[in-house]
Amino acid sequence: MWEFNNHSPIYLQIQNQLILKIITGIFKPGDRLPSVRDLAVETKTNPNTIQKALQELETIALISTQRTNGKFVTEDLKIIQRFQRKITEEKIYKFMNEMKALNVDLPTVITLLKEKAGEER
Amino acid sequence: MWEFNNHSPIYLQIQNQLILKIITGIFKPGDRLPSVRDLAVETKTNPNTIQKALQELETIALISTQRTNGKFVTEDLKIIQRFQRKITEEKIYKFMNEMKALNVDLPTVITLLKEKAGEER
Amino acid sequence: MWEFNNHSPIYLQIQNQLILKIITGIFKPGDRLPSVRDLAVETKTNPNTIQKALQELETIALISTQRTNGKFVTEDLKIIQRFQRKITEEKIYKFMNEMKALNVDLPTVITLLKEKAGEER
Amino acid sequence: MWEFNNHSPIYLQIQNQLILKIITGIFKPGDRLPSVRDLAVETKTNPNTIQKALQELETIALISTQRTNGKFVTEDLKIIQRFQRKITEEKIYKFMNEMKALNVDLPTVITLLKEKAGEER
């Protein structure tokens, strides 16, 4: 479940995976997250690392903390949806720039995407 | 022209940009690259950084060094094309995984790509 | 009505709000305070938290407990007034230090205060 | 120079003091900050604490990091000024609310401020 690569810091990888879990509804609005300590055990990391991973999620209001009680996914669906859209758009944008830089035009990109999708069936 | 972020080492960012310039023919097969010194000035970096960036390009045979004469883009078109294909496929693959993780299906992806392309006209 | 932030303990925030209510006469001298239980319900907190909040109010004599009868605001007006003055002065003092640290001089402060007051009319 | 109280975390106190130094021009735009290690020695804290204090300053763009080179105050005067204004307004706003909650009206506040200022001459 939790596998990390060396290219980017562990805390960022954890952060991203948690964002994905919130965006895709694995962690639902209002859900209580596993405790910092539990996440540390689960990911085989140090609680401090988890803390760092969660910190930014709080400043962007995806989660909130109830002291002595735990951390909770925001109940504001709009925040989550806005985030989902923002991240998707960023990735689309970045991808298109990369393809442009590689001189691959849109029809070719679409062909390649369909091919790949076909392979996986 | 040369802008760097803090998330990945500068030498890798330079490396990638040089690869792109070769792949897309801004640096053509057989061309002489700017000198390490000039690249360092142009990118406002240390010559050591440029050296490191070029090193791997040489080991993967995209460029070759002629002793006192400078560094040259390979004249072997196949190497360049193989590279172009490899990088494109990697990016396609990574992109599809990201979209899958975000629960965005292929038709939607294609729609979004076309939208973005439309905006830029 | 009762909103709390995470930066300071809830019991202190409740304590401060109760002090304000006494100082400004929302709870008048001699009034009976709502029961610990009721305050807990009203603030959606634990009765222990309310207890802790009230404890210090008692040691500084702003309120007193009548065994089985409840807690009452002191009837000694001087105590209340002394408190009002003390808190006001503390806040004034702190505020002036902050403005000094920000290099904002007194005339500017007064201008800004008047502006703000004007906006709210 | 560096004295801390127990009411709020050390890293926040350091953060605030650094913000003040930037806002008031003790650290000028473009200046290099003391290194993390040096600040740690100076404040008699751990480098991690300094890191935490500086982190948010970076996300709000008051400072930027040049890897292996140090951290620098932004050269964008507008960011600094915007910040100065924002912080001042927040403090004014908070102060006025406190005074209102204490039933102290504006003329009285101004009188008290002038008194205090007079005392310090």
Next chain:
DNA sequence: GTGGTCTAGACCACT
């Protein structure tokens, strides 16, 4: 020498 990451481990306040 610079910042960045991570761990282990401790202590604290709060409920």
Next chain:
DNA sequence: GTGGTCTAGACCACG
């Protein structure tokens, strides 16, 4: 038991 803070100390990549 919860999150938050802090320290000591280590290792790393970068330039």
